[in-house]
Amino acid sequence: MVSQSRTISSGSHRSAHASRHAGAPSNGPAQRRRSGARHGSHRAGGSRGTRRPNNRKKRSILKRVLIAIGILFAAGIVTGIGAFAYLYITTEIPQADKIALSQKTTVYYADGTTEIGSFAEQNREIISCTDLPDYVGKAIVASEDRTFYTNKGIDLKGIARALVNNITTGSRQGGSTITQQYAERYYLGETTSYLGKAHEAILALKLAQAQDKNEILCNYMNTIYLGRGAYGIQAAAQAYFNKDAKDLTLQQAAMIAGIIPSPSSWDPAVNSAMATQRMKRVLNIMQEDGYITAAEHKKAATLPDTIEYSPSNVFSGYNGYLLTTVENELINSGTFTKDDIETGGYKIVTTLDKDMQSEIQTVGDTRPDGMPSSIQVGGIAVDPRDGTVKAMYAGSDYLTNQYNNATQANFQPGSTMKPFALLGAAQEGVNFNTLFNGNSHQHFAGVENDVSNALELNWGYINLYQATANSVNTVFMDVNEHLTPQRTAKIAHEAGIESDIDETSPYNVLGINASTVWDLAQGHSTIAANGVKNTLHVVSNVTDYKGTEVYKVTAANERVFDANDCALVQKAMQGTTVNGTATGVAATLGRAVAGKSGTANDETAASFVGYVPQLLNVWAIWNPDENGSPQVVPEFSGYGVSSTGYPAHLFTEFMSQALANSEVIAFPTATDDGKIGGPDGTWGLGSGYASGSGTSGNSGNSNNSGSSGNSGSNGNQSDQQTESDKQNQEDTSGDGQSSGGSGSGSGSGSGSNGSGNGSGSGNGSGSGSGSGGSDSDNGSGSGNGSDSGGSSDTGGGASGGTSGNVN
Template sequence: MIPRLRRTAGRARRFRVDYPRRGRGGLRRYVPSWRQLLCLALLGCGALAVLVGYVYSTVRITDVNATARTEANVYYWADGTQMVSVGDINRQNVPLSDIPPALQNAVIATENATFYTDPGFSLRGLARAVVNMAKGEEVQGGSTITQQYVKNTYLTQEQTLDRKLRELCLSVKLSRNLSKQQILQGYFNTSWFGRNAYGVQAAAVAYYGVDAKELDAPRSALLAALLKGGDLYDPSLSEAHHRRAEVRWRYVLDRQVELGFMSEEERARYTVFPEPRPRSASLSTSLSGQTGYLVDVANKYIQRRTGLTAEELGRGGYRIRTTFDRALVEQLERTVEDVTARTLDPEGRAADRDVQVGAASVRPEDGAVLALYGGPDATKHFANNADTSGVPVGSAFRPFVLAAALRDGRDADLETVRDVAVDAGLLPQSMAELDASFTSGTSTPSAVRMADAYATFATGGRHTDLYAVTAVTHQGRPLKGLGRPGGRQVLNREVAGEVVEAMRSEAVDALAPETLRALGPVAAGRTGAADPQPAAWFVGSTRQLSTAVTVFRNKPGKDGLLSMRGVGGGSGTERGGGDVLPLRVWSSYMTTIQ
């Protein structure tokens, strides 16, 4: 019996995991041996194989037309009543035979060069997903066309390892059940190209007004470029978007030459960027008036705070509670329309043509966006004048100059002024170059940002970041990342108080006595008739509401702003009625809502 016990004890000792390692001193005891590392690697691979096998056996290929039943997105006013339901997917399936080879080659060259030979998945992409998960980062990686088709059709867009594994397993199953041509056809019909276009047929119409089968190589290259992000590469959105689109377009063409899809001689013929047509008014009529601008602001806020993409939001199923006050939005729209109708005569005065207005109201207490005026109609005037930078703020920028001087002394440089403006709520990218003209208001913040920044002075130097959405649910589950922003003290109360006193003097000079009596204490800033900037502003805040109004001239298709001289009947070098337009809108609106 004793020898048997000894043999059992000996085997137990032999199978004991030698960690920390005996016979080693200090930190060396905790360095695994190569055998231990090999065992860990084998165990990890085995566990992964078991996991993949389980997922593969449980996933099912369901109805390939699931996207056709996508739910609408429903947006709600601040009081919980429904604002709008936006939903129908803009998609029309076409056979692969209607998709020109030039477009097929462009997409395969840039999205998945090995499409016709790979098994439907990318091991490198899966490895990258595993590494990202281990790092605590987003689970994303280079996916094949088959994987992208699976994600578009069968899965959600969430970035998790579970979704990535299901994507891989479904891709393998799909590759065994469908031909490469069927998969490619499905991919073209479910991919998102921006402009609310799902599928290549909708994209061809949205960008060029033609059917997909009429696309040539240059236009096909742009649509292929858009697959990297329709909200990033649509050339009509901004100059920066246009530059990105051109660079990507050239890459798509060059990549086809590199892979043998296109000859160098053919590539040499494509030198002119195929400008798409402007974004059309093909938006749902439910987005007419101010609704489209409000939805745009809400969507941008959700994307910024949650990481959702425009494509993911466009697939629907979200319930979105906004901060927008219906009564204020409607009153602001009525006021702008009434004041411009009384002041402008576009038929009789050329200077009154192409005048545009942008306005926004923010609650100083917490940074909630309560109202916007983005233009006459979101389905006809695409740019959101309330939330678009590009209009110089002029002398309405002076409160930030004054605050910098009070905080850091009279010798505060240009850089200090910029920091104060950004701390108060203006975006760094809207700041002008730090040259001699900077303090004269060459920066181009949006109206909603100016309203927010002036609110900082009204709250004693305490700034709260803007927010436009209070809650979002998807299929009954709340989205994270939408908690209300916290406030922070960016100016001491004494400095903020002195700036407010100076701004109150400006308000007294600008506003009629009856307006001041109706509103109580008002802090305001504005541009004047002698202001060098080609725009007119009036921004004013009370303790309850901060509102910014801007007026400018910008003809569609023209680069830059037009002169404001003579707008509203002014003569000579004066801007006349154009200069008082924002003041009239602001005072009429603010007194009406009291």
């Protein structure tokens, strides 16, 4: 290295001397400075001779790096092309993404046209584009992809532009062709990754080859989000203009198409200036591309008016209760899943009557002054002939309280369970004129404490008609003892009651087990339909988006009870609304009405079930505390806890409206072929004791002595007599033959609705009378003794009849 350095240095000096000898001007100090610099460099070891090899080395390294980069770049291109080719070969057009096909399911009232609400993951209604005006599709093409009809599914310039944007800004921007957007929304779901975009582009190429342009455009129009919660052109037409897409005008179509890139921000209600600008852009392109004429452009140049948009929850108010009841019924049918309902685009027609629903809601929502806010109300109206639910009061606002007071809330139904035991007595062949001890403070087998009636009233010896009308506990405890609690529970379940009933408790006839409004309606509707059971339902039929019926409910018409047995129960229940615990209801409605009241044993709830042949209505009130535990229902606005009050009032209010101008249908005629005292003569007072009157009993007290007593009885006729009423009158006219007996007795009974007196002696004789109206009916019996009775009634007058020893 030293020798080499010297040689280079010597050469440097020779060069300097040669320059001077060539006549180059000498700069003196400057020249010396340059020379000194060179020598200084030499001393520092930085001569030109040492730099040249290093530069060549650097250039050699750079060259190799560039070659390597080039090779890698080329390899990347080859790999990319290979990967693209592989993806293209292996990519198949998949099944459409489920969410892209999801449609709004709409629920309607029974008329099939009035909408209740809808279920939707996305608010979409898929339509056939053949019904759309041509300019609707052309407006979207003008807005989103002018080359749509000529490109092969992708736009290379658009992809390059998006790639540059992604690199320079760090954002993610995809291709812009309609086919690419269609591929993303319809098949893949949203994606912003490079691999996802590559997949999207490949799929777009394949779609362009496999599908017709019109098919692609139609599917795109049914898929794209267009603002206001609307997916697809049909939902958008409804959201902006409250019309179907097939009825859109050119300017309306251009407005919707124009705001596609940012529908929420460019909604005319939010930014009318931008909406106008975008609409005009679409119209300009449509004219330039020959889709519309200049005249059409000019005519459509004004931004169209849109309807007011206020996002609302379809479950608000009482709609939420109706919708969830519909959904639950369909899911429980096993035909639909929740996902099916929310994405299937079905049309569900319910059994609900729009007017009745409005009426029941008004009645249930109206709260008298002083009614505690804690008191809950539930109600339902059904047609017992086919099980269709016509109206339901489940609460005032679903968004405030999702608990359905008609289908979910439990309360003690009280005496509304008694008709099931009464039906059992009819099945056993017990004549309803059999006398029972209706006094309070009686002891029954399996019961620790004595049983009493409401207000501890003593009703004396009364028949089953009277006991039903006045809801006499001790009589029905006696009936249940003969029938057995298991049998009473079985009958209730056969009628359709699904709630648990204690089959071992003698008290089950008094309604000690919790039930629901829906359950009571189901059970009583079977009796009201003369023993034919039809499962209650709110759905009538379901059709898919193509209009094909996929589900339909038909009446089962399952015979579970004898028709005449049920007619006897109906007859007894009619006394309730004439002069029983719901006195005056029949007179108010101007027709015969069967009814039964109920009060929870601890006065925490009250209920009423009533019906005419074509409509049954149930109401209940209960009073839970803040933890849901039952509390006593306090007196309010003149209504006590007694079931004679508020539930019957709700029934009358609703039925007055629901039955207005409706046909008066007579109850079926009942024939009581049962035996006094039952088939074995052990029911009630036994086979030797019968009432000579028919349908309902006193509301007062009676005192009795001896082997036979007497009771005042009430007729079951109203001013408007039906065939059923005439039958009731016939039943009040002395039903037995008196015969001798070994004992004698006398008694008297009186009440607010009538009075009756009678006596019996050795051979047995008796008479009775009652007054209360202009209509009269007399009958007589003969035997070893005699029996006579009379009845008269005008809208609830009293009738009297004797009781004596009867063979």
